[in-house]
Amino acid sequence: MKNEKQLFRFTTIGSVDNGKSTLIGRLLHDSKAIYKNQYEELENLKSLWHNDQVNLAHLTDGLKREREEGITIDVAYRYFSTPKRKFIISDSPGHLEYTRNMVTGSSNANAAVILIDAANGLDEQTKRHTIISSLLRIPHIIVCVNKMDKVGFKRQRFEEIRQDYESFSSKLQFSDVRFIPISALNGDNIVSKSQKMPWYDGTTLMYTLENMYFSGDKDLVNCRFPIQTIIQNNEGKYLSGTVAGGIFKKGDKVLVLPQEKTSTITRISLFDKEYVEAIPMQSVTMELADDIEIKRGDLIARPNNKPTVSTDIDAMICWFDDNKELEIGNDYIFFSLANESICKISSILYKLNIETLHRDLDFGKIEANDIARIQIKTTSNVLYDSYSKNRKMGSFILIDKTTNNTVAAGMIR
Amino acid sequence: MNYNIDYLEQLEAEAIFILREVFEQFNNSCLLFSGGKDSIVLIRLAQKAFFPNKIPFKILHIDTGYNFGEVISFRDKIIDKLNLDLTIASVEDLINDPNINTNDFSDRNRLQIPVLLNVIQKEGFDAAIGGGRRDEEKVRAKERVFSHRDKNGRWNPESQRAELWNLYNGNKNDGEHFRVFPLSNWTEMDIWNYISNENLEIPSIYFSHKRNVITRDGILLAKSDFIEFKEEDVFEKDVRCRTVGDITTTGLWESKATTIEDIIAEISVSNVGERGKRADDKLSLNSMEDRKRKGYF
Numbered sequence: 001m002k003n004e005k006q007l008f009r010f011t012t013i014g015s016v017d018n019g020k021s022t023l024i025g026r027l028l029h030d031s032k033a034i035y036k037n038q039y040e041e042l043e044n045l046k047s048l049w050h051n052d053q054v055n056l057a058h059l060t061d062g063l064k065r066e067r068e069e070g071i072t073i074d075v076a077y078r079y080f081s082t083p084k085r086k087f088i089i090s091d092s093p094g095h096l097e098y099t100r101n102m103v104t105g106s107s108n109a110n111a112a113v114i115l116i117d118a119a120n121g122l123d124e125q126t127k128r129h130t131i132i133s134s135l136l137r138i139p140h141i142i143v144c145v146n147k148m149d150k151v152g153f154k155r156q157r158f159e160e161i162r163q164d165y166e167s168f169s170s171k172l173q174f175s176d177v178r179f180i181p182i183s184a185l186n187g188d189n190i191v192s193k194s195q196k197m198p199w200y201d202g203t204t205l206m207y208t209l210e211n212m213y214f215s216g217d218k219d220l221v222n223c224r225f226p227i228q229t230i231i232q233n234n235e236g237k238y239l240s241g242t243v244a245g246g247i248f249k250k251g252d253k254v255l256v257l258p259q260e261k262t263s264t265i266t267r268i269s270l271f272d273k274e275y276v277e278a279i280p281m282q283s284v285t286m287e288l289a290d291d292i293e294i295k296r297g298d299l300i301a302r303p304n305n306k307p308t309v310s311t312d313i314d315a316m317i318c319w320f321d322d323n324k325e326l327e328i329g330n331d332y333i334f335f336s337l338a339n340e341s342i343c344k345i346s347s348i349l350y351k352l353n354i355e356t357l358h359r360d361l362d363f364g365k366i367e368a369n370d371i372a373r374i375q376i377k378t379t380s381n382v383l384y385d386s387y388s389k390n391r392k393m394g395s396f397i398l399i400d401k402t403t404n405n406t407v408a409a410g411m412i413r
Numbered sequence: 414m415n416y417n418i419d420y421l422e423q424l425e426a427e428a429i430f431i432l433r434e435v436f437e438q439f440n441n442s443c444l445l446f447s448g449g450k451d452s453i454v455l456i457r458l459a460q461k462a463f464f465p466n467k468i469p470f471k472i473l474h475i476d477t478g479y480n481f482g483e484v485i486s487f488r489d490k491i492i493d494k495l496n497l498d499l500t501i502a503s504v505e506d507l508i509n510d511p512n513i514n515t516n517d518f519s520d521r522n523r524l525q526i527p528v529l530l531n532v533i534q535k536e537g538f539d540a541a542i543g544g545g546r547r548d549e550e551k552v553r554a555k556e557r558v559f560s561h562r563d564k565n566g567r568w569n570p571e572s573q574r575a576e577l578w579n580l581y582n583g584n585k586n587d588g589e590h591f592r593v594f595p596l597s598n599w600t601e602m603d604i605w606n607y608i609s610n611e612n613l614e615i616p617s618i619y620f621s622h623k624r625n626v627i628t629r630d631g632i633l634l635a636k637s638d639f640i641e642f643k644e645e646d647v648f649e650k651d652v653r654c655r656t657v658g659d660i661t662t663t664g665l666w667e668s669k670a671t672t673i674e675d676i677i678a679e680i681s682v683s684n685v686g687e688r689g690k691r692a693d694d695k696l697s698l699n700s701m702e703d704r705k706r707k708g709y710f
Contacts, residue, residue: 406577
């Protein structure tokens with residue numbers, strides 16, 4: 001029996017001044033995810049209050065330095081649950097120097113909740129965040145026009161902001177953008193419908209999060225099963241991993257890459273359960289009819305639908321390293337779901353201005369928090385799809401061989 | 414037919430993925446097992462991840478010596494049943510070691526740090542898998558799934574590597590190690606729902622039982638040979654544990670819950686987080702961060 005409760009990840013975008021922590025606090029509070037002892041601890045720390053309100057950021061500003069300096073250094077994860085869904089919020093700090101945190105917080109998100117202050121309208125940070133959401137291919141955008149109480153709950157102001165946002169975001173690749181007028185402080189349109197905005201006939205934020213259709217975001221067509229580990233004993237070879245795309249059925253003819261060997265799935269299982277089919281995100285073990293030489297990083301696909309197998313990669317990257325710039329000719333470790341290979345950067349095509357979308361060809365160097373389009377040459381074949389087709393198959397990180405640090409996040413074009 | 418995956422199945426799949434990454438990226442990993450609910454879930458996930466073979470990790474118990482007897486017998490039963498390779502590192506041995514200066518005998522919780530770091534070094538473990546969850550404590554909420562430790566076993570929260578998608582970077586230099594937390598995105602409620610779904614056996618102290626207790630700073634503690642008390646202050650209560658730790662610091666909860674379903678019902682209306690009665694966390698706002706920086710779980 002399949003339970004209908006699903007896991008839904010979203011990232012929250014906007015500054016404390018846009019009422020972000022008030023909004024998160026309200027979602028957590030109304031779904032009873034904050035314990036009384038956690039809240040009381042905050043109330044007692046009046047020195048940390050923000051504009052005479054408890055600053056809920058401190059619920060997750062867990063590090064000493066964050067509390068002392070009143071800043072959020074790192075992405076914070078918060079959890080709440082309703083009867084319909086379990087939610088994971090990745091909340092990233094919004095300053096320019098934290099682009100890498102926004103990228104991190106957006107990487108697994110099913111949706112982005114963008115907060116705009118109704119009185120101030122779109123600001124640079126909103127635009128930056130929106131562009132990053134687009135780069136990271138977050139499928140659904142929920143724009144919350146907050147602090148509607150400050151503009152007399154006027155429809156006209158809401159429509160102005162909606163138009164501004166739409167004209168800005170039309171250049172980006174979003175298929176689903178929604179707008180909700182809210183007041184996080186007073187709870188208007190968060191969980192229950194606002195009596196003060198009868199002109200708004202859409203759904204509340206909580207209803208949207210709970211009911212938004214996102215099953216269609218998965219790739220159910222292109223079968224991809226990257227081999228994570230091979231469990232072997234006298235009885236057989238169990239190819240284990242997580243389905244990255246498509247639906248695999250027992251009896252399916254499959255193609256093992258890069259060997260280009262065909263075989264048939266004889267069994268799909270996990271522990272004491274056997275499955276007729278395996279779907280994206282499911283962790284399974286597959287057994288094949290033929291004993292093919294196979295290793296971690298190889299991939300099972302279907303004969304007429306293969307990923308790219310190549311040593312050349314064209315990608316957008318966000319550079320992370322504070323201490324070193326991106327260097328052409330340097331060796332890095334290319335690390336993706338299916339592969340690990342030494343690589344070199346063969347060229348940097350341009351740096352992307354994340355406020356104007358301008359392609360800067362005369363960029364000098366690529367430093368921490370910069371976003372650039374680059375070309376990579378790996379020393380061994382890499383199996384991938386474009387990030388726009390499959391986020392799991394098209395994402396990678398670069399690791400610095402000398403420091404072992406994760407120095408870049410990449411999205412294959 | 415809908416192609417949706419249930420949230421617990423997804424959490425399970427993500428945790429299994431992490432456990433398999435540990436197996437592939439490290440040479441000598443251990444799984445920290447306390448006999449508590451989170452480590453029981455970890456054991457089940459590891460069973461699933463490597464089935465039909467047995468769990469490929471050594472099992473490590475950091476023993477403070479101040480245990481609930483029920484937990485130790487439960488531990489031994491599981492180890493035996495699954496034919497696992499158990500290593501016990503004991504605080505008692507450290508205290509009795511004449512070469513090591515342990516000034517602060519009163520606090521065995523802190524002594525777990527050198528004990529853990531010693532055994533990691535002695536056994537050459539390059540990864541230690543733990544049951545920490547981001548929802549239980551806000552310092553944990555900032556920690557990576559693959560959490561790097563330097564040569565001295567120290568955690569530096571400000572220079573953590575970015576962790577994106579499900580790509581876990583376990584590269585390191587000799588002598589360094591990783592702590593790995595496959596349950597990072599699980600909540601206390603998820604753990605209980607999983608235990609219920611999988612029908613997992615747990616130590617009896619999680620269920621309501623009659624016990625002689627005393628009160629310390631508003632917290633109910635079990636009467637044991639390891640704490641000082643006056644006989645007239647001891648009274649009997651129906652209590653249970655919400656977390657399993659050292660018997661001298663694990664606060665007990667008044668409860669009538671006798672089944673997993675009772676426990677789930679009880680937690681869903683609780684006002685206080687599960688660590689709300691852990692005397693070891695109450696020391697100060699920075700106590701968890703201070704301990705973690707030095708090498709705590």
